[in-house]
Amino acid sequence: MRLVPRTSFARSAWVVALVILLTQVLTLWFFARNAYLPGIREYSRLAVLQAELTLYPDSRDTEASTRLGEVSGIMAATPPDADDGEIPLISRPVVSSFREEIEELLGEPVQVRFEDSRRPVIWINAASFDGHWLRVPMTFFRDYDRYLMIGWGVTVPLFSVLAGLLIARGLNRPLKRLEQVAAVVARGDSVPALNDRDGPEEINAVSRAFNRMAQELAQAQRDRALLLAGVSHDLRTPLTRMRLSAEFIDDEELSHGIIGDIEDMDAILEQFIGFIRDGADEPAVYDNINELIEDCVSRFDDLECHLTLGRVPRLMLKRLTMRRLITNLLTNALKYGAPPVEITTFVQGQDVVMMVRDHGPGIRPEDIPVLLQPFSRGEKARTVTGSGLGLAIVRRIVDMHHGHMRLSNHRQGGLCVEIRLPLTGRLVQPESLSARVR
Secondary structure, three states, X not given: OOOOOOOHHHHHHHHHHHHHHHXXXXXXXXXXXXXXXXXXXXXXXHXXXXXXXXXXXXXXXXXXXXXXXXXXXXXXXXXXXXXHHHOOOOOHHHHHXXXXXXXXXXXXXXXXXXXXXXXXXXXXXXXXXXXXXXXXXXXXXXXXXXXXXXXXXXXXXXXXXXXXXXXHHHHHHHHHHHHHHHHHHHOOOOOOOOOXXXXXXXXXXXXXXXXXXXXXXXXXXXXXXXXXXXXXXXHHHHHHHHHHHHOOOOOHHHHHHHHHHHHXXXXXXXXXXXXXXXXXXXXXXXXXXXXXXXXXXXXXXXXXXXXXXXXXXXXXXXXXXXXXXXXXXXXXXXXXXXXXXXXXXEEEOOEEEEEEEOOOOOOOHHHHHHHOOOOOOOOHHHHOOOOOOHHHHHHHHHHHOOOEEEEEEOOXXXXXEEEEEEHHHHOOOHHHHHHOOO
8 A cells, every 4th residue: 555645746735735734733732822821821820819819718808809700700609510521622621721720829639610601611629629619711712712713723724735736736737738748749640839838937848848859759750751752762663674674584483583572672662651651641430440351351362361250339440541450460460470360359348359360380479579669570580571560560550549459479379469449439539639638
């Protein structure tokens, strides 16, 4: 069990609450020392003086006793049926302090009763009083309304906590917005610049730095796309001429070998272009992933493929981009695995799951994290031509649809690719998830 909260909002709330609690305790202690304690001591002396003037034969003075009673309200009387157990909780510290002061002045134990009337009264009895009681009105206590004190003790911390939480919320909102924008930028999507003028200067500085970083990343991505597109385009022309020349070579075996190499190079260039053309500009539409799978499978000649397509809802998908994902998975299974290829779809929880499995030897567990990176290939794939972009393109498309992708070796052999697409795609288009941070 964690005692320290994880979020800055919760930590700020705890700090504010702790500071207010300590402040209230110190305030109450200061108030008691400087407001109640002097009144308690003064009335204790007056009560002892009244006892000497009224109850002690040696110092009895009826005239002085009467005048003191008229001024202070302290006089000898008969108490009502009250005892210590009826003292309210808020009054007990005051009554206890009063008893201690009287006992110290009289030098003997004192019995105290409390009368909680419109004006609280303390009744005092001691062995030297010879069975008589002194009635001491708690004027010093009445001057401070206890209900007002309770209201002050509750409302001041409440308003202080609310103010602290509003301050923490004002600091956390820009950070939360920054987190959302960073997640969108990480997927390669474009987002508007963060507001770097209306917030605190520290947050504005972070927003300006983030805006510069996002602009530089976008420019680097455009430069990379332009470079790869230019290289791929410029290489297509000489490859076409080489293929035409190879078809006129008399040696048929040499001609087929050259043409095969040219086709492999052309396929690699196609993957480069596919990696650049990530589908970010393609609009999302309602579509059924089962129909896209069937359409892609039908374009492969002599493909041994077993389809187990469950009943799944229509999702917001980028149709052409999703077709590229399915085609890359089928090509990867045929090129590096072995037939048959099994494709399964079903709904699990809040996700639509698509699993593509081949019957090849699988891959080494240490190669699994590497295969999802661009230009990375497994041990077996090093003996086969390719660019290492197939699964990287698949992962990029999955991230674009706010899904998750996992590679694993099937327990019966072969590589299994599991893709999960959230059902929220039926309600929220991928673009609108990034639009909420604008």
